[in-house]
Amino acid sequence: MVPPPAIDVDVHGVTDTTTLTTPNPLTINGVDKRRAAYPKLAAGIAAVADVDSFKGRTQHLHKPKAHRWDHRFSAESNARRGNSLKGAAKYLRNPGMISLGGGLPSSEYFPFDELSIKAPLVGQFSEPETHENGKVLTAGKHDMANDISLFDVSTAFNYGQGSGSAQLLRWIIEHTEIVHNPPYQDWHCTMTIGSTSALDMAFRMFCTSGESILAEEYTFSAAVETARPMGLNVVGVGMDGDGLLPSSLDEILSNWDESKGKKPFILYTVPTGQNPTGTTQSAQRRREVYKVAQKHDLIILEDEPYYFLQMQPYTGANAPDVPPPASHEEFLKALVPSFLSMDTDGRVVRMDSFSKVIAPGSRIGWITASQQVVQRYVVHADVSTQGPSGFSQLSLYKLLDEHWGHAGYLDWLIHMRLEYTKRRNVILDACEKYLPREFVKWTPPSAGMFMWLGIDYEKHPEWKGEGKGKSILDLEEQIFQTIIRHGVLAMKGSWFYADAGAKHDTLYFRMTYAAAAFDKIDEAVKRFGEGVREEFGLPPLESNGSA
Template sequence: MAPPAAIEVEAVTDTSGVTVPDPLTVPVKSNEIYGRRKKADKRQWGVAAPSDSKDFRLRSYEGRPKARRWDHYITHEAKTRKGNSLKQAAKFLSTPGIISLGGGLPSSEYFPFEELSLKVPTVGHFSEAETKDSGVVLTAGKHDLANDKSIFDISTAFNYGQGAGAAQLLRWITEHTELVHDPPYEDWRCTMSIGSTSGLDMALRMLSRPGDMMLSEEYTFSAAVETAAPLGVRLAGVPIDAEGLLPDAMDAILSTWDASARGGRKPHLLYTVPTGQNPTGATQSAARRRAIYAVCQKHDIYIIEDEPYYFLQMQPYTGPNAPDAPPPASHAAFLKSLVPSFLSMDTDGRVMRLDSFSKVISPGSRVGWITASEQLVALYKKHADVSTQNPAGMSQLILWKLLDEHWGHAGYLDWLIYIRLQYTQRRDVILAACEKYLPKAIVSWRPPMAGMFHWMQVDFTRHPDYPQKSIEEIEESVFMRVIEHGALVMRGSWFYANSEERHDTLFFRATYAAAPAEKIDEGIRRFGEAVKEEFRLGKENGVNGYSNGH
């Protein structure tokens, strides 16, 4: 089917019509994107061709505010990094008739790959079994670009590239970001990363210095703590509830900050995982995000929005044995059902959003991207050019063949709806198992709305050896008891934002992402048996009515 024209005309009668508004000003729809792309010069797709995501945006951002400048937070390291001077010459490689004796690009004739084939799902038939039976084979040749068969090929993707990533995939990423988030300021940009952990590391080196403290949820992604620590950055935990980070608590912490008592100057960074937070599974509502953003404006806090689980927002949980909620009826309904991102409400350009394909396509792809203001993206690209370089060209080509040539934006949304329903089923399995096997007098939980994790609170005060045993000792005893019963859950203390701060709650994290349903059920049963044994519960009132005399 031919793509739609840039400006479409809809028939009204046989003799009249109405012109659809200029697509540079109307909202983007998933099935219209390819028809609204700007015509690109073939040289745009060459080896190590430089690109700017601004050139791939579908709407006009004229009249929107410009991002704030962040010079007062940018480090000396970031200011003095000049990038890779040799890569500046890459823009001349596509000059007609030029003979390049300058760059160190190896000839593709010495790449021992002639063709790459992938078997992938067709749209609407996404399961592993369906892919095996009816999947299609995508093929990338070595010289598809030169032979006008494709705009991305092995000779291009497998060579050196720019830190921003290949223009072919960067275009798709930019369009996707615009479709989903539509940032409300003018000078936003995208650039690729090799994953969000690397993105966080580079962001901290751009925006923090040794001795700084950074805000986060009081329980947070352990790798974030471990990434910050060698850079001399410590985390200050903000209290949370079922919706995650509490804005009033954050405001109070910042308003009363005592640098001497805290051992560091007032924070200017917030690291947050707003959706399906790791480890708690909490998801911030739209109202909660706006309140947090307002606190950040008040105190001039820059937000690092880490969102690997954003598209793992699940169907509403309606209780055990309740009928399944119907899936989104359309792409528009699906996108509307997602909690708005910080990026989508960022009028100041104070958000760096970290996105990744790790949780929705494959962790091993090692391809992600950041979205931020032009100022910060330019610094990030310079850093990438002299450190990580671009994400692996092999991965970029594979993803581009799947996402751009095969599925398109509409097909990718279909895939996201599919995995939404799959994760909903997994979430419901673990919740049903908890209802069935866990002693509610000891273990409590809230149904996660998104992500991969189930956060369970254990009432350590009901342990028969409390207070003789400390909370840390009880956690250790429960953890090892669960191991003895043949299951593994993560200790909540491993996720402290700041282990020096006092914690008076005991949690364990389970995941429903990997194991099949029967293993999830059995794992929770074993966890329940271990808890009952550790707390020496007597079977007086059935499965959930255990008593230990308290």
């Protein structure tokens, strides 16, 4: 391959991106050496990214290729032919080509000279430390032409490819390789406008109105609310303390009634810190689910916003803490392996996001899937969402690539792990103090943001039995209004039904420990407990938390 020409400030348009790779271990050090050994990335306005060049190509040659998914694409997806104007960008690879083709406004008319953000130094991640000692990262308008940076305002703020900028995409691909190392050759990544947008597009790529999809019986409400207007039915799969049950999944598919329509082939799952239940599928559970997916030829939509919010083991109130990971390697080994990391078929579409570990307002995530699936996604993005915001991409590039690097980002994720462990422990301690165990049950979450509280409604004084008075939903609403009156908001479990029409004989509430200050978490749980005690006819707690 011939490297592209250097950026020429007199030529405005799209340039191709090509680099070379050498065999290196799938480590941070290996990625850094690979970058240093080969030509500097040259990616101008709306540059097409050569995804394979960002991977350790020779490290994947021994792996199988992904299955083909032609039989799974929807009619809508099959009808898409991409953006013809963006297709013309390939001609700008020709040296000396002057573009009068693309409708790209000149950066001369962008009313921004530079973009500056203040970010934490590695190891000084707290808000006060960032305020006092943080580093100001600045991107100028013409940093690329002036050989100051590989990305700048004039490029980032212009039109781009649906896959996102080559500069940030390279970092994302390297990160995915370091963390997951997908076990097949032709995996690719492309940026998304966050995971909810990615899910919407995935449903449209694979599904047709009247079909069914599979999800945990309690699932992310926005996923259901995305599917229903498309005419999709959501079938709930049974769960236990380890999340989705492979036996329930297999039973549903093995005994599928064709009168209900086509047998579903899409499984939507949140394997880690599941929303709303907080459950995390173990490595063995994921392997079992994957085997069922192979048996029934499923595509797994692996939605993982909480993957890096896996926490230290809970040892109980007043017990000594488990020491944090002592190295990046130890941290990565402590993570439950992803579906992507065990996907030999290319049947997993993994959705990642910066929303929970950097900032939701960045509106940047990415999917990892087979090249075939990613190409379909990009074709769709090019005529709908386009690429994520250039402001966000440039900010994240400055932070993740130029400032922290892969090592610094892992340090940040370890910091997040320990911070969420503290928050989880605060809410668990509060539950032990204030909630009546005879009526409320919970399991300490090992990841994510949520506590899932089961209410033993059969012990409620107004429960008379099924069909003999107030229903479970009636009692749920009554308890909900009581805790609202006590000054705390917790979400009703029924809001997370995958299939509201199915029979449910459980009553849950979801609480989060993600946002409130520590003392507010304690007070909120106390108020929740007061409401529950009132509903179940118990006396109020004393100020010290004792009955």
